[in-house]
Amino acid sequence: MTCSIEDVKFDSQGLVPAIAQDAENGQILMMAWMNKLSLERTLLEGRAVYWSRSRQEFWRKGDSSGHIQEVLSLSLDCDGDTILMQVKQTGAACHTGARSCFFRELSA
């Protein structure tokens, strides 16, 4: 089953969460946000382009760090409000230098 950007339901701020999964080993690398334009750029360029909520600007992953994310495929969830990307990650996904942003165990 396929779908297009028209099927994506952006939230009240015009954003949708996008999860980046390492296509090689299934590791979840990070989650960030996209607006419609950054999703269009991601689809067009085959590279993850997020929208930085803190900086209020496009965030073309790897432009400053070199840690680019080549997007191999994208999928949309059943209700259209979350995106999952299979990516080929160069270097570390996390700004801390960790491969994945999810390096802290959360316990009670």
Next chain:
Amino acid sequence: MTCSIEDVKFDSQGLVPAIAQDAENGQILMMAWMNKLSLERTLLEGRAVYWSRSRQEFWRKGDSSGHIQEVLSLSLDCDGDTILMQVKQTGAACHTGARSCFFRELSA
């Protein structure tokens, strides 16, 4: 590195996105939202308890469908605003009957 619920940054609506990943094969099953109380219940019960934004009520995954999510571990991302759970999924995670909610390919 470990952390606690005090390190979680809930958004302006008091919510945090929680990604459920199949601990057996790494498949991303779904993403839904938690508030502080549902996260506390998840940590306490070892079962995924979300907050349904549409119904504005707790959503203890599997209570009506039987498709429960046993939570084996949780992690928090670097900036504290997204949770990743390793789960043991009974049956289908998606209300459509699909194993994962991400069954639609998104293309340009």
